[in-house]
Amino acid sequence: MVVPIVLVVGYSFMDNVIMKRNPEFVGLDNFVEILTDGVFLTAIGNTLFFTIVSVVAHLVIGLAFAMLLNSTVISRATRGIFRVIYILPWLFTAAVIAVLWRMLLNPNGVVNYLLQSDVEWLSSPDLALGAVTFINIWAGYPFFMISLLAGLQGIPGDLYEAATVDGASPWQRFVSVTLPQLKPIIISMSLLDLIWTSQQFALIWMTTGGGPINVTEMLSTYTYKLAFSRYEFSLASTSAVLILLLSMVLAFFYVRHQRARD
Structure with a gap:
């Protein structure tokens, strides 16, 4: 891991590497160009929206389903059926999820058929970002649900009995x-999900490709396009370094929380 990271960091300070036989050292020029690029700023905004909404929704939906599956309101057989249904999105790969939802959200797909409409869910500048965020929420909540369900099953029943005796409402x-x-589990999973979701690439690339007109452009797709569409490998390396710094900040808080928890 160290060798490619060092190489990419080195590329970020050079004129366009790979494409030039003798690249020159340009210092921070690449960073200035990236940080002043309007598309990069758009990608940051889209990534923040996509990540924060996804993580919050994952937590809320996962906790709701976990409490449902942990309750005694429904029978054991029904809980077993629900567990299978709720866990299904987590079993699919990003490619399968992308193809599935592209078919469902197609103008001639099932969703528009049920709604009796012809909305361009993944092609509309007003709806595309919300659509891919919804898809990511659907694909990611089972991770929270399983972890929180395990946490709920580990809470001693005596605590609830004591609270009930004291007159506490539900x-x-x-x-x-x-x-x-559940606080330690919630914090750990939220930090992990922030890291994973902020780097989501396959789902975005296979549904919208960052379009239309950059409304779903993420930091990951922006970096990919710099390298393999525009062949600006130094700028792509610079963008990757900035993403690495962001990931290191999140990873720092995650490791710090884990150490405090231990």
Whole structure:
């Protein structure tokens, strides 16, 4: 891992490497060009929206389904069926998910048929970002659901019994017992999901390719296009270094939390 990282960092300070026989050292010029590029700034905004909305939705939906599967309101057989259904999105690869939802959201697809409409979900500048975010939410919530379900099953029943004896309502038990017990798991998974989602590439590339007109352009697709569409490998390396720095910040907080937890 060290060798390619060092190479990419070195490329970011050079004139267009690979495409030029004798690239020259240009210092921070590549960083200035990237940071002042309007498309890069758009990609940052899209990535922030995509990541934050996805992580929040993953947490909320995953916790809701985990509590449903952990409750005694429904029978054991029904819980087993729901577990299979809810876990299905996590079993598919990004390629399968992208193809599946491209077919469902096609103007002639099932979604438009059910809604009796002809909306261009993945081609509309107003809807494309929301559509790919929804797809990512659908694909990622099972990870939270499984982890939180394991956490819920590890909470001692005595805590709930004591809270009930003290007259706590279901909402008060949730706030005072469930959430504090799940807090370490929630923080760990949220930080991991922030790292993973901010680097999502395959799902975006295979659904919208960053379009239309950059409305779904992410940092990952922006970097890919710089390298393999425009052949600006030094600028692509610079973008990759900036993404690496962002990932290192998130990883720092994750490791710090894990050490504090241990």
